[in-house]
Amino acid sequence: MAKTTQRLQAPKPVIERPPAITGLLAPDRFMKLVGLILFIGAAVLPFITATPYVISILTSAMIYIVLAMGLNVVVGYAGLLDLGYIAFMAVGAYTSGILTTQFGLSMLETLPFVILACILAGVIIGGPTLRLRSDYLAIVTLGFGEIVRITANNLQVTGGPSGIHGIPTWSFFGWSFADGLDIAGIHFNSKILFYYFVLIVGIGLAVVAVSRLGKGKLGRAWKSVRDDEDVSEAMGINGYATKLMAYIIGAVWGGFAGTLMASHLSAISPNSFEFLYSALVLMAVVLGGMGSTPGVIIGALFVSLAPEFLRDFSEWRFLLFGVLLVVAMIFRPRGIWPATAVLPFLKKREIPQVPPTETVGVLGEEEAGEAELADADRPGKIDDVSARNAETAPSESMDSIAIDGQGPPQENETKGEGRL
Amino acid sequence: MNASISNDTTAVSEVPSAAVGRTLLEVSDLAVSFGGIKAVDGLTFSVHEGEIVSVIGPNGAGKTSAFNCISGFYRPSSGTVVFDGETITRRKPSYITKKGMARTFQNVRLFKEMSVLENVKTGMHGNLGQNLFDAMLHTPRYRRSEAQCTEDARGWLDFVGFRADDELLVTQLPYGEQRRVEIARALATQPKLLLLDEPGAGLNHNEKNELMQLIRKIRDLGVGIVLIEHDMGLVMQISERIVVMNYGKEIADGTPVKIKQDPVVIAAYLGEGDE
Numbered sequence: 001m002a003k004t005t006q007r008l009q010a011p012k013p014v015i016e017r018p019p020a021i022t023g024l025l026a027p028d029r030f031m032k033l034v035g036l037i038l039f040i041g042a043a044v045l046p047f048i049t050a051t052p053y054v055i056s057i058l059t060s061a062m063i064y065i066v067l068a069m070g071l072n073v074v075v076g077y078a079g080l081l082d083l084g085y086i087a088f089m090a091v092g093a094y095t096s097g098i099l100t101t102q103f104g105l106s107m108l109e110t111l112p113f114v115i116l117a118c119i120l121a122g123v124i125i126g127g128p129t130l131r132l133r134s135d136y137l138a139i140v141t142l143g144f145g146e147i148v149r150i151t152a153n154n155l156q157v158t159g160g161p162s163g164i165h166g167i168p169t170w171s172f173f174g175w176s177f178a179d180g181l182d183i184a185g186i187h188f189n190s191k192i193l194f195y196y197f198v199l200i201v202g203i204g205l206a207v208v209a210v211s212r213l214g215k216g217k218l219g220r221a222w223k224s225v226r227d228d229e230d231v232s233e234a235m236g237i238n239g240y241a242t243k244l245m246a247y248i249i250g251a252v253w254g255g256f257a258g259t260l261m262a263s264h265l266s267a268i269s270p271n272s273f274e275f276l277y278s279a280l281v282l283m284a285v286v287l288g289g290m291g292s293t294p295g296v297i298i299g300a301l302f303v304s305l306a307p308e309f310l311r312d313f314s315e316w317r318f319l320l321f322g323v324l325l326v327v328a329m330i331f332r333p334r335g336i337w338p339a340t341a342v343l344p345f346l347k348k349r350e351i352p353q354v355p356p357t358e359t360v361g362v363l364g365e366e367e368a369g370e371a372e373l374a375d376a377d378r379p380g381k382i383d384d385v386s387a388r389n390a391e392t393a394p395s396e397s398m399d400s401i402a403i404d405g406q407g408p409p410q411e412n413e414t415k416g417e418g419r420l
Numbered sequence: 421m422n423a424s425i426s427n428d429t430t431a432v433s434e435v436p437s438a439a440v441g442r443t444l445l446e447v448s449d450l451a452v453s454f455g456g457i458k459a460v461d462g463l464t465f466s467v468h469e470g471e472i473v474s475v476i477g478p479n480g481a482g483k484t485s486a487f488n489c490i491s492g493f494y495r496p497s498s499g500t501v502v503f504d505g506e507t508i509t510r511r512k513p514s515y516i517t518k519k520g521m522a523r524t525f526q527n528v529r530l531f532k533e534m535s536v537l538e539n540v541k542t543g544m545h546g547n548l549g550q551n552l553f554d555a556m557l558h559t560p561r562y563r564r565s566e567a568q569c570t571e572d573a574r575g576w577l578d579f580v581g582f583r584a585d586d587e588l589l590v591t592q593l594p595y596g597e598q599r600r601v602e603i604a605r606a607l608a609t610q611p612k613l614l615l616l617d618e619p620g621a622g623l624n625h626n627e628k629n630e631l632m633q634l635i636r637k638i639r640d641l642g643v644g645i646v647l648i649e650h651d652m653g654l655v656m657q658i659s660e661r662i663v664v665m666n667y668g669k670e671i672a673d674g675t676p677v678k679i680k681q682d683p684v685v686i687a688a689y690l691g692e693g694d695e
Contacts, residue, residue, distance in 0.1 A: 011575045213556055215555070216555030220534070233492075236514050
């Protein structure tokens with residue numbers, strides 16, 4: 001007999017699994033390929049059209065992807081509704097804005113401070129509130145978003161309502177994007193260089209890193225907390241710490257997007273961080289598909305580019321935007337590209353033959369189970385639960401069940417016993 | 421009815437010998453109440469290493485509440501739970517799981533948006549050596565730990581007799597298979613003690629027999645097992661000791677043979693005056 005101090009070791013798998021799918025049409029590889037093609041496409045684009053307008057909106061769109069991927073950790077993976085996410089972007093933008101314009105640091109040098117400030121903001125807001133269940137959390141985050149904006153509006157150091165101007169672009173050890181770059185006779189100006197920077201860093205950090213995070217140990221912990229927090233506790237996952245982690249990572253990503261936005265626009269003001277933008281980023285995640293990398297990218301692109309295409313409708317554009325969203329949610333309630341979706345033409349694994357095991361009332365059991373689940377969680381409802389148990393417990397002669405007091409479940413139970 | 425309790429003595433498994441290991445779990449005088457209702461009222465029992473103990477009782481007797489207290493989901497109003505030499509009363513469930521107590525739930529509660537494999541891997545959370553940056557950068561350490569984790573998860577799935585595709589979503593599985601996945605997920609936490617809350621509910625006769633074999637197999641690994649079960653046939657065959665509860669109170673504790681002949685137990689099940 002094993003000693004108690006020694007932990008159980010997993011047995012070796014005994015059944016042979018079907019080989020992993022190979023070839024270009026394997027879902028994983030195909031999606032990576034599509035991603036690579038899109039990345040190359042985005043990299044080639046400035047050679048085709050490089051008007052400042054196009055570059056500017058594409059840079060914004062990419063910053064939105066960073067932002068949306070950050071919120072995807074919080075909302076998509078961990079299932080925490082955050083209605084004030086833009087506040088983290090504000091923290092990042094203001095931290096780098098203040099440090100560059102008033103303390104003469106370069107953008108790169110502000111990065112550690114931005115990360116620290118965001119972690120701090122994440123802990124301050126998440127620490128006390130993540131013990132709450134989701135509805136309350138949503139309200140608190142909504143408040144937090146407004147607090148940050150109003151604080152920025154009223155402080156001296158943040159420039160009050162007019163904000164901060166003249167935020168420099170990124171520079172590395174004395175060389176700045178503003179200097180431009182000539183490669184093989186082609187001149188890359190500051191905006192285009194910044195576009196490439198956002199493309200590389202944004203894709204690398206936001207898309208690749210976040211989607212990888214979603215697949216590892218932490219990603220599983222987040223998803224388990226989202227699906228069923230009690231059970232995830234029973235798996236040895238500290239729900240609070242896990243949620244706080246999601247919150248902090250979301251905050252850091254949001255802050256990073258903020259510094260990118262600050263140097264992209266070179267000016268920030270409290271108006272850039274209104275509730276509308278929190279809602280827009282949340283929309284990008286929900287519309288695209290919570291927890292789904294391709295979905296969130298599509299959502300972020302839609303949310304950032306659609307207003308540009310709808311510019312002709314001037315004041316009406318947000319109305320039209322709203323209608324489009326409602327229609328999208330009616331036809332794709334789980335998002336444009338749900339997390340579990342696989343393109344239909346991709347190869348699927350061959351499902352091994354399942355030995356014929358009979359199952360009893362799969363549907364009925366599940367439904368009864370769900371109903372019971374809702375009650376069993378509620379303490380003080382013991383009689384109710386026991387009555388439900390009576391319904392689900394195996395019984396051959398239904399007529400033996402009386403409907404009064406404590407008797408029936410017990411009676412019923414003995415019936416079950418007599419059977420076997 | 422009485423006959424059915426006392427006449428299948430033949431099915432009773434070997435009575436516990438002195439060979440049981442050291443004490444894993446000691447519950448003493450456990451009580452919890454919800455708004456005046458005493459769901460558990462003075463429960464005392466212990467479980468040894470490699471022992472199967474069943475907790476039975478009529479519906480509403482407080483069995484699941486007792487489980488929830490032991491595994492940390494409810495805060496007991498009084499009493500203590502000592503697990504593996506440490507008092508774990510009022511500890512968080514995640515802490516208790518890390519200490520080596522795993523549990524399943526009365527209604528299968530799997531993570532619905534994850535595949536079978538991911539569900540089992542989630543159970544290994546505490547034993548994986550990888551951090552945030554490993555996952556983001558896909559370091560060799562990350563690849564190693566994920567590969568090991570996948571293999572272990574498949575090992576547990578095979579151990580519990582799961583035969584369907586492990587990359588299916590759990591909601592695509594029939595009920596019986598979901599039960600197996602839940603047990604595999606609990607085993608993946610590397611428990612010393614496993615609490616099974618009605619593992620046989622909703623299973624047919626064959627599946628129950630397989631379940632019984634599985635429980636014995638788990639016991640043979642040296643894991644202590646506490647079982648809540650309604651199916652007397654299963655309980656009588658498999659248990660080494662049985663704790664009987666009624667109205668939150670413990671009314672009997674003993675070997676299956678003793679329990680079957682206990683007039684208090686019979687009265688609880690059939691109502692007073694029946695004997």
